[in-house]
Amino acid sequence: MNIIRIIKSLLSNSNLGNTSLEEGMLLLEDAKCPYCHSNFEKPLSRKKACPVCRQDVFVRTLPFKNEKDRIRVAVTEQKAKNIDIAWAKEKGAYDEMQTRWTSRA
């Protein structure tokens, strides 16, 4: 699965609302839980457990080529891993990233 291609195709789909990129991924400024869609009091600035469903919500920046395309999202743990992998592939440092992820868990 190429997450970058998926994200780009989703973003270019004019029928899509601006609140849901895909399941488990929401724009950070929407300030909603990607698991249960509860509203947060304010957008997250870092990883935080949802006060409603108690699951960890991760903050990530989607891979971008230009700074103006930078998109910050609130995502589930699985999506956060996917984005980390996409970033690592962008940087050509996939192996290094895998080590970092497993040691961080």
Ligand SMILES: [Zn+2]
């Ligand atoms: Zn929640």
